[in-house]
Amino acid sequence: MTPLFVTDAPVNALKAALPAHIEVRGVSKMFRVPGGEVVALKDINLSVGAGEFVCLLGPSGCGKSTLLNAIAGFAPPTAGTITVDGRAVKGPGPDRGMVFQEYALFPWMTVAQNIAFGLEIKGQGRAQINQRVAELLETLKLTDFRDRFPKDLSGGMRQRVAIARVLALDPPVLLMDEPFGALDSLTRRSLQDELLRIWAALGKTIIFVTHSIEESIYLADRIVVMTYRPGTIKADIQVSMAHPRDGAAPEFNALKKQLSGLVMEEQSRHEQAELKALTTD
Amino acid sequence: MKRNWVRAIEGLIVPIALLLFWQAVCSLGFVDPRKLPSPIAVGLRWAAYIAPEAPFDAAKDFAPTWIFSGEFFRDAMGSLWRVIAGFVVGAGLALPFGLAMGASDTMYRYLNPLLQVLRPIPPIAYIPLSILWFGLGNPPAIFLIALGAFFPVLINTIAGVRAVDSIYLRAARNLGASQMTIFRRVILPAATPYILSGVRIGIGTAFIVVIVAEMIAVNNGLGFRILEAREYFWSDKIIAGMFSIGFIGLAIDTLVNRLNAHLLRWHRGLDS
């Protein structure tokens, strides 16, 4: 069997769903905390086109995960609406595959069983499931690990399994919350390339949360920078460089400088807020 | 790592030294043999306890069953049978209650205060009631053993379900799992390490309780035998019986550990 996503291999073997278009309209999210409220998101408007690869960038605590969780349907917003291809998000569903920083693989299932889980829920037949799992194992270079338990895999391998597990259901949208945040830089780069290849081949709409400016420039069509408390959209920047992107290119560095400025402003607001919280206590 | 036989020998040094010391104390006449018989006397009595009572009769005996026809095997089977019956009843009730209390906050709020009051009562304290309710014989013994197994399995099952990492639940919901699927395929396996450690404690407790229960309510089994030996001042048989309990307890624990290690082969930080 040929691997599906190496650049010269035919990619039509995995039937891919059409990517979806996401609309976030006037979304706010408040959290009740002892002695008050935290406004995690305030009046967010964001429209992500079908097949777009968007990075959410910002310092810790600016509401990136909150926004992603709202789109995933785990925690509904306090105000506003979110639609995927015109349908309102009411709860989590397999049309929006979520990849977590902590992998969230089921440790009692082998690699193959983890990947098969969503297909079994969908009620597919054994033969069909086995074939799909075999394809995904091949695509993510996991075939030799199919019967291993997650505890025996490296972080990079675990994240490959987690990606294969959501791809099994062929979701039109991938939501990724700092998926490579815990990986060493070499593993991280190879998974970034893998993801770009999958994206190019299958045409998913991807919302990818990251702290890393370089990662966002390396991956995204579009970078959305968020402000710290309340979480709003500070900047929305198109990236039009061709892939693979060269971290040493002048264009790359100019963008990096611009983004660093934006993110550092929010980072210092974050630090001042923490200092203030300390002194008022 | 040291080789297995080296470790085995290391583990035997202290017991053998103690046995020699014990034998010396007895041989030199420092103690009353009715109170502390020598290890040799205990060993001989133990062998007699284990050996078949009647000599082998080729005409009517079948060799494999004859070998296990001694008093010890009858006692051991009697005790084991009670442990298993009691454990199955106790754990069988504890598991569904524990799963329900772990999964449902309402159940937990209604039942937990009661549980907290009942839990510290040792099964032994139920002996008078159990005789009043069930008379003598196996029923009160099994009731007590079931009680002994019930609480550890219940407490651990509740803790296991409540400790399930919410990220697994989110991942499962994201993949489209229903509540029922999440319960069966996520919560239950995620809680097994806790449940199995409850099972291990529960079997240990059941084994303690069976010895006590046999001392009061029934007339066979390992617990009954050492009490009977005391009535006849057979101190060598008392000690032989105690060692029998020790070895059988060890065998059960080893078996349960093996089973756990197999069921939890996916689990990290396995201690055996």
Ligand SMILES: Nc1ncnc2c1ncn2[C@@H]1O[C@H](COP(=O)(O)OP(=O)(O)OP(=O)(O)O)[C@@H](O)[C@H]1O
């Ligand atoms: N369940 C909650 N209860 C109270 N406050 C919360 C809760 N979840 C998030 N917050 C607050 O909302 C804000 C946004 O949190 P969020 O986790 O979305 O940030 P983030 O951008 O993902 O940060 P990080 O990069 O550290 O993951 C933070 O200030 C956080 O303290």
Ligand SMILES: [Mg+2]
């Ligand atoms: Mg986050």
